[in-house]
Amino acid sequence: MISGRSHLSASFSSLRRSTPFRLAVTFGVLFVVTFFLSGAIIYHMLDLGLSRDLEQSLTEMNSLIVSTYEPSDTGDLANTLNNYASFQSTSDGLYSLTDHAGNKLAGNFAAPPIPNGVYTVSSRDVGLKGHERYRMRVSTIGPYSLVVAENFNDVDEMLRIVLVSFEWAGAIVVATAIGGGVFLAVRAQARLDRVALTMNEVSHGALDARIPISGRGDDLDTVAIQINAALGRLQTLVESMRQVSADIAHDLKTPLNRLRLTLDAAVAGNDRQADVSALLDEARSESDRINATFEALLRISQIEAGARKERFEPTDLDAVLAVISEVYADVAEDAQKSLTITARCPAIIHGDRDLLTQLIANLVENAINHCPDGTDIAIALRCRGGRAILSVADTGPGIPAGEREKVFRRLYRLDKSRTTPGSGLGLSLVKAIAELHAAEISMADNHPGLIVSIGFPLSPAERS
Missing domain, CATH: 3.30.565.10 (Histidine kinase-like ATPase, C-terminal domain)
Incomplete structure (x- = not known):
C-alpha cells in the first residue's frame, strides 16, 4: 500500500511539473476566472435592471394615485389609496396618506415624517415589525404626504435563485476545468512521454525506433512526423557510415597491400642495386588511385552536407x-x-x-x-x-x-x-x-x- 501511494505521489509530482499540466491549469484558471467575472457582471446588471423596473412601477403607481387628487375633494384620493392597500398586506406593499400633522388619512400604515424622495428601507425603519425590505417613494400632494412602497421579496427571490444557480454552475465549471485539464494534460503528457521514450531508445542505439502517430493530424502528429523523418535520415546516414567504414576496410585493403608489396619489392631491388623505377612508378600509380578514392569520398560527403x-x-x-x-x-x-x-x-x-x-x-x-x-x-x-x-x-x-x-x-x-x-x-x-x-x-x-x-x-x- 505504501509503495502504491509513493508511486501515485511520484506520478502526480511528475505530472504537476509537466508543461501540458501547467498549460491546462493556466487555461483552466483563466476560464474559471472569466466565468466568475462574467457571472458577477450578469448578476450586477440583473440587480440594476430589477431595481430599475421596481422604481418604474413605483413611479407609475404614484402617478396614477396622484391623478385622482382634487384640491376641493380628497375622497377619491383616499379611496384609491385604500383600494390598493386592501389588496396587499404590509409585507407586500405600503401605502400611506398623511396630513401635515402626521395624521393618517388613508393606507395600511401610518408613515413617520419622511422627506420627499426614493429610499430603500426596512420594516423597522418605518415602525413596522419583521425584516422586510421595501423600495419607497415619498411625494407631496397639496398639503398631504403620499408614501408608496413595494416589497423587495420578488427581486430578492429572483436574485437568490440566480445566485444559487450561478454557484452550482460555478462548481460544475470548476470541476469540469480541473477534470478536463488533468485529462488533457495526462493525454498530452503520455504522447510527450512516448516522444521522450523514443529519443531515449535512439540515444541507446535503437536507430529504428519511431514515434507512434495518433492519426489525428494535430500539431503533435506533425512534430512526430518531422522527428521520424529526421530519425530516418539519421538511421540512413549512420548505416551509410557503417557501410562505408566496412567497405573502406574491405575494398582498400587489397590496393594498400599491393602498394606495400610493391614498395617491399622496390626496397629489395634497391638493396640488390637493381633498377626499381618501374616499381616506384607502379607504387605511385597505386597511391594515386587510393588518393582518388578518398577524394571522391570526401566530395560525396561535402555534397551530402549541402556545401555546394x-x-x-x-x-x-x-x-x-x-x-x-x-x-x-x-x-x-x-x-x-x-x-x-x-x-x-x-x-x-x-x-x-x-x-x-x-x-x-x-x-x-x-x-x-x-x-x-x-x-x-x-x-x-x-x-x-x-x-x-x-x-x-x-x-x-x-x-x-x-x-x-x-x-x-x-x-x-x-x-x-x-x-x-x-x-x-x-x-x-x-x-x-x-x-x-x-x-x-x-x-x-x-x-x-x-x-x-x-x-x-x-x-x-x-x-x-
Whole structure:
C-alpha cells in the first residue's frame, strides 16, 4: 500500500511539473476566472435592471394615485389609496396618506415624517415589525404626504435563485476545468512521454525506433512526423557510415597491400642495386588511385552536407546535355558504342551546372565502361508534372533488381565489375548530387539493359 501511494505521489509530482499540466491549469484558471467575472457582471446588471423596473412601477403607481387628487375633494384620493392597500398586506406593499400633522388619512400604515424622495428601507425603519425590505417613494400632494412602497421579496427571490444557480454552475465549471485539464494534460503528457521514450531508445542505439502517430493530424502528429523523418535520415546516414567504414576496410585493403608489396619489392631491388623505377612508378600509380578514392569520398560527403548549394543558379539542362554530347559522342564511338541525346522540352532548374554535368557524365561513363561493344546509350529529357525527367538508358546487361539499391552505396561493386577499373563511387556521387537538387532517382529494366531516371523540380517560372 505504501509503495502504491509513493508511486501515485511520484506520478502526480511528475505530472504537476509537466508543461501540458501547467498549460491546462493556466487555461483552466483563466476560464474559471472569466466565468466568475462574467457571472458577477450578469448578476450586477440583473440587480440594476430589477431595481430599475421596481422604481418604474413605483413611479407609475404614484402617478396614477396622484391623478385622482382634487384640491376641493380628497375622497377619491383616499379611496384609491385604500383600494390598493386592501389588496396587499404590509409585507407586500405600503401605502400611506398623511396630513401635515402626521395624521393618517388613508393606507395600511401610518408613515413617520419622511422627506420627499426614493429610499430603500426596512420594516423597522418605518415602525413596522419583521425584516422586510421595501423600495419607497415619498411625494407631496397639496398639503398631504403620499408614501408608496413595494416589497423587495420578488427581486430578492429572483436574485437568490440566480445566485444559487450561478454557484452550482460555478462548481460544475470548476470541476469540469480541473477534470478536463488533468485529462488533457495526462493525454498530452503520455504522447510527450512516448516522444521522450523514443529519443531515449535512439540515444541507446535503437536507430529504428519511431514515434507512434495518433492519426489525428494535430500539431503533435506533425512534430512526430518531422522527428521520424529526421530519425530516418539519421538511421540512413549512420548505416551509410557503417557501410562505408566496412567497405573502406574491405575494398582498400587489397590496393594498400599491393602498394606495400610493391614498395617491399622496390626496397629489395634497391638493396640488390637493381633498377626499381618501374616499381616506384607502379607504387605511385597505386597511391594515386587510393588518393582518388578518398577524394571522391570526401566530395560525396561535402555534397551530402549541402556545401555546394550556395552555387545554385538557374541552369538549362539542354545546355548541359550539349556539353555531354560534345565530350562523350566520340568517346562512345571509340568504345564501339553509340550515344544519342533527345531533348523534348526546355528545362530550367535551380542547381549547380558543374555537378549536374558530373552526374550525367558518371552515368554515361558507367554505360561505356560496363556494357559490351555495340551497346546503344540514349539520353532523353522530357517535362511532366512540374518536373524535368532526365533518363539515361542502355542496351547492355543491366543490373539485377535486387542489386539496384545497393549500387548507390559507397564502394559497392557488382561481382562482374570488380575486374574493371573504378572505385565503386560513381553512382554514389550521382545519388548525392541528385539528392542535393531535391531530385528523385530510380532504376528500371530497359528490356534489355538498364534505364536510370532522375526527376528534377523545375524552376517556378518554368512550372507556370
